[in-house]
Structures are given as C-alpha cells and as structure tokens.
Amino acid sequence: MTNTAQSTETGHSTDTAHSPLLTPYAARGLDLPNRLVMAPMTRFRAAEDGTPLPVVAEYYAQRADAGLLVSEGIWPHRRGQSGWRIPGLETEAHVAGWRTVTEAVHARGGRIYAQLMHGGRQGHPRSRLLGDVPAGPSAVPTPSPVHVKDGKAEAPVPREMTTADIRTAIDDHVAAARNALRAGFDGVEIHGANSYLTHQFLADNTNLRSDAYGRERTLFAVELVTAVAEAIGAHRLGLRLSPGNPQFGMAERNPGPVYRALVDTLDPLGLAYLHLTDNDAYPALADLRPRWHGTLIANVGENHAPTSQAQGERVLTEGLADLVSYGRAFLTHPDLPARIAVHDPLATPIDMAHLYTHGAEGYTDYPTLEGERRAGRRDAAVAAL
Numbered sequence: 001m002t003n004t005a006q007s008t009e010t011g012h013s014t015d016t017a018h019s020p021l022l023t024p025y026a027a028r029g030l031d032l033p034n035r036l037v038m039a040p041m042t043r044f045r046a047a048e049d050g051t052p053l054p055v056v057a058e059y060y061a062q063r064a065d066a067g068l069l070v071s072e073g074i075w076p077h078r079r080g081q082s083g084w085r086i087p088g089l090e091t092e093a094h095v096a097g098w099r100t101v102t103e104a105v106h107a108r109g110g111r112i113y114a115q116l117m118h119g120g121r122q123g124h125p126r127s128r129l130l131g132d133v134p135a136g137p138s139a140v141p142t143p144s145p146v147h148v149k150d151g152k153a154e155a156p157v158p159r160e161m162t163t164a165d166i167r168t169a170i171d172d173h174v175a176a177a178r179n180a181l182r183a184g185f186d187g188v189e190i191h192g193a194n195s196y197l198t199h200q201f202l203a204d205n206t207n208l209r210s211d212a213y214g215r216e217r218t219l220f221a222v223e224l225v226t227a228v229a230e231a232i233g234a235h236r237l238g239l240r241l242s243p244g245n246p247q248f249g250m251a252e253r254n255p256g257p258v259y260r261a262l263v264d265t266l267d268p269l270g271l272a273y274l275h276l277t278d279n280d281a282y283p284a285l286a287d288l289r290p291r292w293h294g295t296l297i298a299n300v301g302e303n304h305a306p307t308s309q310a311q312g313e314r315v316l317t318e319g320l321a322d323l324v325s326y327g328r329a330f331l332t333h334p335d336l337p338a339r340i341a342v343h344d345p346l347a348t349p350i351d352m353a354h355l356y357t358h359g360a361e362g363y364t365d366y367p368t369l370e371g372e373r374r375a376g377r378r379d380a381a382v383a384a385l
Contacts, residue, residue, distance in 0.1 A: 006220040017108075018217055019309065020316040021340055022147075025067065025323060027295045029187065029235035030056035031358035032067035032111065032323070035336055037297050039327040040070045040189070040240070042086060044356045045363065048149075049129070050075065051097040057104040058364045062334035064110025067323065070189050070238075070275070071101075073196070076114060076176030080169065080197065082119025082134070083359065084127040084149035089114060095183045102184030113238060114180040115189040116173055120197030121158035121206065122248070124148045129274030135159040137201050137220075138208040138217040139258065143249035152187025166213065170224050174231045181232055187272055188232060190223055191194040193242030194277075194302075195250050202258055205251040218262040239266065242302060244282040255282050263291045270294065275325065297323040308342055323370040343384040346370060 025032045045053050047146040060069055075081045075088045094256040098114070105112045105321045121136030126148035128134065133156050142155035161169070177188045192198035200206040201213060213219050223237075229237050241262075243255040252258070263274070278285045285298055296320030301307035312324040326336060332348040333339050339346060354362025367375070 003025050019313060019340055021312050021324060025295075027322070028057040028270060030068070030111075030295060033065075033122070033321045034067040036067050036312075036337055036340065037323050037325040038063055038066045038069045038330040038336075039073050039299055039301075039325040040117075040191070041327050042072050042083070042356075043332065043363065044083070044085045045358055046085045046087035048085060049093065050078070050081070050086070051088070051093045051133075052087045052101060053358065054100070055364055056087075056097075057101045058360075060101050060112060061104035061108050061110070062364060063330055063336070064105045064108035064111065064112075064350065065335060065337045066330065069105060069110060069112040070240075070325070071112060071185075073115050073191055074098075074176070074180075075190030076116045076118055077081070077172035077221050079172060080120070081128045081134075082117065082196070083147050084148055086117075089179045089275070090172075092227040097187070098180070102186075105287075111186045112184040113187040113189045114177075114183070115240070116176050116180070117191040117196040118173065119156075120200045121189055122146070122196060122383060124153055124156060126150065126153060133159055134325065135161045135165055137161060137198065137206055137213065140206050140208065142195075145204070160209075163211070166220060167192035169229050172226050177232045177237075179226045187236035187238065188228065189240055189275060190225060191240055193240045194245055195248035198224060198246070199242065199250060201227050202255075202262070203250045203252050205249070211385060212310045216275050217258055218265065221262055222265050224236060224268055225271070226269065229271065229375050234270045235272055237271050238273040238275055238297075239240050239271060240277075240283075242277040242279070243284040243288075244279040245302060247303070252282075255279075255284075255374075256287060259284065260291060261286060264361045267292055267294070273323070275299065276321075279303075285315070290318055295323065297325050299327070301327055306346070309343065326362045332366050334368070338369055339356065340368070352385060 019021050022034045079174045123134035127264045136158040139160045145152040146155045178187050243259045275297040277299040306328040351362035
C-alpha cells in the first residue's frame with residue numbers, strides 16, 4: 001500500500017513508495033524499514049583510551065531512521081589500533097560506552113552494526129596505546145604519511161605477522177564481536193576493505209608471504225569470517241570488501257579471481273550481508289552479485305563524488321544490490337530518508353574544518369529538513385517586521 005503524506009509546510013506530496021530506496025527489506029538477520037544504509041566513517045570522536053565520547057550517542061541516534069547504521073571502524077584490540085582517538089571494543093569501558101550509543105539508537109527505533117577494523121600495517125607508534133610498531137601480512141609500509149596524535153609522520157615499516165600473530169588477530173576479532181553484542185549492537189561487520197588488515201592479506205603488494213597465507217590470499221579472510229560467524233552467529237555478521245580499491249597504496253592487478261574465490265567460499269555460510277564497493281577498473285557489483293545469494297549492500301561512492309539519490313535508485317532497479325550505503329550524504333543530512341522522500345538535492349556541504357575534530361561542531365550540528373524549514377519561516381517572519 002502506498003504511504004502518502006501531505007506536507008503542510010511545503011505543499012509537496014511525499015510518496016514513500018516512489019523511491020525504491022524507501023521500500024522495506026527483510027532477509028536473514030535483517031528487518032529494515034528502508035534500503036538506506038549509513039556507511040562506516042571514521043570521525044575520531046573517542047577518548048584517548050578508545051571509549052566513545054558521549055556525543056557519539058547523539059550522532060548515531062540522529063541518523064537512526066536509516067534502514068541500518070554501520071558504526072565507524074572500531075579496533076578489536078589495541079594490537080590492531082590504526083589511529084589515535086579511534087574507538088575500541090576491547091575493555092569494559094568500551095562496552096559501556098558503546099552501550100550508551102546502541103541504547104540511544106534503539107530508543108529511536110534504529111538498528112546498528114559494529115564495524116571491527118584491525119589496522120594491520122596501518123598505524124604508528126605515536127598513535128597506538130601500546131606505543132609499538134604495527135604488524136601486517138608483510139613488512140611493506142604505507143607509502144604516504146600517517147596521522148599521529150600530534151600531526152602526521154612517515155609510516156613505519158610494519159613487522160611481518162607470525163602465524164601466532166594471525167591466530168591472535170582472529171581471536172581478538174572474536175572477543176570484540178562478543179563484546180559488540182554485549183554492548184547492544186544488532187550485529188557486526190568485519191572491515192575487509194580500504195587497506196586494513198583483511199584487505200592487506202588479499203592484495204598483491206601487501207601480501208608477499210611464502211606460507212599458506214601468501215599462497216592462498218583468501219585464507220585469512222575465510223578463517224576470520226568463519227571464526228566470528230561461529231562465535232556470534234552468521235546471521236549477525238556482515239563483511240565489507242573493496243576489490244581493487246587503490247587507497248593508501250593498495251595494488252590488486254587482477255582482483256576478479258581472488259574475490260570470486262572468496263565469495264564462493266563464504267556464500268554458503270549464510271552471513272547477514274556482503275557490503276561491496278564498486279571500482280572503475282573492476283566492476284565488482286556486476287561480477288560478484290550473481291555469486292552471492294544473500295543480502296548485498298552496494299557502495300558506489302568510494303573514490304567518487306558523493307552518491308546521489310538517482311545513483312542509489314539505479315543500483316536497486318538494475319538488481320546489482322538489495323541495499324545501498326551512503327557515507328558523506330549521511331554526514332551532513334542526519335534525516336537522509338526524509339530528504340530522499342522529497343527529492344532534496346542533498347547539497348549541505350561538509351564542515352571540513354571540524355570533520356576530524358573531537359566535539360559536537362561539524363558532527364551533531366547539521367540541520368534536518370524540518371529545522372531548515374523552521375529557520376526559513378523564522379527568516380520570513382523577521383523580514384515581515
């Protein structure tokens with residue numbers, strides 16, 4: 001049945017069935033009021049020990065009308081910390097801090113997954129609580145300077161992970177996933193994209209190993225996903241991948257065979273979803289969609305302009321995905337579903353000066369559509385005086 005409401009402020013008819021982005025979606029582990037997913041985005045709003053600041057609860061609660069929220073990347077253990085004031089899910093303080101967030105989201109009727117983000121080679125002794133050199137699949141440093149707590153610095157040469165280190169990293173993810181559920185998250189997403197640990201095992205230039213994890217570059221991802229799925233239930237677990245993404249010096253000359261093999265192996269597990277970014281050189285959505293029989297979330301804005309309403313709708317109507325994740329549009333439009341309903345141009349600019357600071361400014365102070373309309377009425381009233 002079409003749900004149509006007349007806006008008394010604008011006179012526009014809002015037909016929430018008009019956009020496929022606003023249609024409900026239900027599948028294994030998911031029961032969503034719309035197909036808009038808020039993509040995970042690092043914002044540096046944690047205390048120095050990795051506990052999310054109080055303002056984080058307001059930020060996610062403001063965006064709870066999304067079909068699904070995926071949190072910013074959270075380190076599973078300080079061994080995987082990639083940056084200063086990025087949040088963690090290791091300690092009881094972390095669990096309590098995130099519980100405040102999930103309760104605020106649930107009070108607004110929302111759903112939220114925790115993204116677990118192990119930095120691997122990403123990081124620097126000056127941005128890690130342990131003060132040590134990070135470890136990755138191979139001793140290959142990030143080519144560009146990295147953020148540290150007092151500015152930027154050249155990336156260190158990472159330590160090559162031993163087999164014991166790999167087992168520990170998997171165990172850390174399992175413990176953090178359990179902590180996520182204790183904190184009230186509805187599920188967990190493993191960050192296997194955008195140059196972090198799992199992606200480093202998949203890529204050509206960051207995995208130079210001669211052991212089984214080098215000969216079969218999908219092995220770490222398979223073992224990790226399987227272990228976490230066994231611990232919390234596959235229906236509560238998603239995986240994000242970015243085949244061919246060159247961010248932070250990643251190189252994948254021919255990603256197709258690697259990711260086809262990975263998807264074919266993981267598809268039978270029955271995960272909650274696969275969260276996949278497309279790439280100009282490798283059309284991952286078109287190639288992998290037929291191989292994935294569960295829910296697929298598409299992200300088409302990575303390394304491009306922010307995703308528009310029309311782009312998201314096209315992904316759905318072409319059958320390339322079931323859900324669409326939006327990043328920058330959700331940063332500046334906390335009420336994104338309401339704006340999609342009235343075809344708002346989504347033109348609110350990002351406050352770049354406060355994007356990666358630690359307070360409410362540039363974080364929870366973006367206006368809603370209703371707020372903008374009220375401001376317009378106030379301006380009109382002032383002008384009439």
